[in-house]
Amino acid sequence: MIEVAKLSKRYGDLSAIRDVSFTAQPGQILGFLGPNGAGKTTTMRIITGFMPATSGTVRVDGFDVFEQSAEVRRRIGYLPENPPLYNDMAAVPYLRFAAKLKGMGRSAIEDALERVVQTCGLGGVQSRLLGHLSKGFRQRVGLAQALIHDPPVLILDEPTIGLDPRQIIEIRSLIRTLGTQRTVVLSTHILPEVSQVCDKVVIINEGRVVLEDQLTNLTRTRSLEEVFIEAISRDTVDGARAATAAEEEA
Amino acid sequence: MRNVLTIAGREIRSYFASPVAYVLIAAYLALAGYFFYALITAFNTSLQIYSMMRNPEMLSRFNLNEMVIVPLLHNMAVLLIFIVPAITMRMFPEEKRSGTYELLLTSPVRVGEIVLGKFAGGLVLVLLMVGLSSFFGVLLLLYGNPEVPLMVAGYLGLALMAMAFLAIGTLISSFTDNVVIAYVGALFALLVLYTIGWLGETIQGAGAAVIKYASITEHFQTLLKGIIDTRDLAYFVTVLVIGIFLTQRSVESVRWR
Ligand SMILES: Nc1ncnc2c1ncn2[C@@H]1O[C@H](COP(=O)(O)OP(=O)(O)OP(=O)(O)O)[C@@H](O)[C@H]1O
Numbered sequence A: 001m002i003e004v005a006k007l008s009k010r011y012g013d014l015s016a017i018r019d020v021s022f023t024a025q026p027g028q029i030l031g032f033l034g035p036n037g038a039g040k041t042t043t044m045r046i047i048t049g050f051m052p053a054t055s056g057t058v059r060v061d062g063f064d065v066f067e068q069s070a071e072v073r074r075r076i077g078y079l080p081e082n083p084p085l086y087n088d089m090a091a092v093p094y095l096r097f098a099a100k101l102k103g104m105g106r107s108a109i110e111d112a113l114e115r116v117v118q119t120c121g122l123g124g125v126q127s128r129l130l131g132h133l134s135k136g137f138r139q140r141v142g143l144a145q146a147l148i149h150d151p152p153v154l155i156l157d158e159p160t161i162g163l164d165p166r167q168i169i170e171i172r173s174l175i176r177t178l179g180t181q182r183t184v185v186l187s188t189h190i191l192p193e194v195s196q197v198c199d200k201v202v203i204i205n206e207g208r209v210v211l212e213d214q215l216t217n218l219t220r221t222r223s224l225e226e227v228f229i230e231a232i233s234r235d236t237v238d239g240a241r242a243a244t245a246a247e248e249e250a
Numbered sequence B: 001m002r003n004v005l006t007i008a009g010r011e012i013r014s015y016f017a018s019p020v021a022y023v024l025i026a027a028y029l030a031l032a033g034y035f036f037y038a039l040i041t042a043f044n045t046s047l048q049i050y051s052m053m054r055n056p057e058m059l060s061r062f063n064l065n066e067m068v069i070v071p072l073l074h075n076m077a078v079l080l081i082f083i084v085p086a087i088t089m090r091m092f093p094e095e096k097r098s099g100t101y102e103l104l105l106t107s108p109v110r111v112g113e114i115v116l117g118k119f120a121g122g123l124v125l126v127l128l129m130v131g132l133s134s135f136f137g138v139l140l141l142l143y144g145n146p147e148v149p150l151m152v153a154g155y156l157g158l159a160l161m162a163m164a165f166l167a168i169g170t171l172i173s174s175f176t177d178n179v180v181i182a183y184v185g186a187l188f189a190l191l192v193l194y195t196i197g198w199l200g201e202t203i204q205g206a207g208a209a210v211i212k213y214a215s216i217t218e219h220f221q222t223l224l225k226g227i228i229d230t231r232d233l234a235y236f237v238t239v240l241v242i243g244i245f246l247t248q249r250s251v252e253s254v255r256w257r
């Protein structure tokens, strides 16, 4: 389970996210949506403990990301926006390395390797250098790395980007299966993907959460596209209004 | 410990997966070989001149240690000033650029383990170089009669020096995501460390003593006399520990800023 509370992050003068709060339960797949630069990657990097927030808290399975970072990291599988690959390694040694980093034992590693090679469709490229792989295969290896230790919490930053149509279908159904027992947060720009895969939707715009609801509630009367566009445009109007109000005050 | 080995292992494989390790080793050995050749030739020439002059007193002052081993070890130390930054420059910048830093820092490994692993990987390469260059010492043993204790202490000094250089290079590499800055920064720091003793000669008082203690060459020179003193060993270990500790702090601070 993931509890994000009042999370803010500033990069120098730029406020990337402000007071972001949401929760994701086990067995739930949370679709994290928002326009480019909204702050999705920033939020995910904070949840995984890659970087600290300026303020606010994140709890994963009850452990605080800042205070009990090691416990949190043990539980998370993370696919960053750019797959974290060593270009001078082949796929299998790389995955073995990632598995060791995640604290897996030797025999468990071999079983897990077989599993992720199969589920991520890496059969043909096991011994190819990662630097020579096509974008889609790089993405698959990145995903395999996130899944290898079978973590209870998955943070996937645009997991299906660059995949071919058949692989997209496979990976989506894989995520669905994984999501039945795990907590999954995935960001994406593909709204049909959200409709197919996710249980819950959080939309973020210019660093603030503008909508958090169950998918079924949102799409009862309208399409997800309409919901998305309305959420981010309403927010912009509000934002403009707030800015004018602040100006008048000053 | 296991994590340290995992990270060190990957680091070493990556040095040897590309020509980097081979180029560095070859450059180091070729230059060291050239110095060795030049020193030996000079030694032989002077030896011949003085034996022709039949000057036994002068002749007895000639010694392989002072004329070949000591300058050779000095030259090799200077070579390391240029080579070690080339080993450390990619340690952190490459991870940051390629995004693998995200994998490392979000895995359940401690920052200290990451730093030690990277350092240990570089250390294997550096010690391999120093080890291979002991070939020149072996040649002297086979064809001359150098003072063995002095040679052993000298090579030990070179290895300790390489280790200290590596710790400093690792630290500087952790500050940046740019390999050029990591190289030049480390080169600069090592040159300062190597030459700071010169400053000690121009000033007096307590300052001079401090500078003398801080100067790496000062401690290296003691070893080059064949003296293995714990005070000098302590100096190298201190540099090493401070370097690793600060690297750990630097990585951690970026993480928690
Ligand atoms: N390291 C950084 N330094 C400065 N600003 C940054 C940094 N990383 C992100 N930003 C800024 O923070 C904001 C949020 O970026 P983020 O990458 O989280 O967006 P995103 O929602 O993931 O976008 P996208 O859909 O394009 O992936 C952007 O304005 C971005 O320019």
Ligand SMILES: [Mg+2]
Binding pocket: A040, A041, A042, A081, A157
């Ligand atoms: Mg992003």
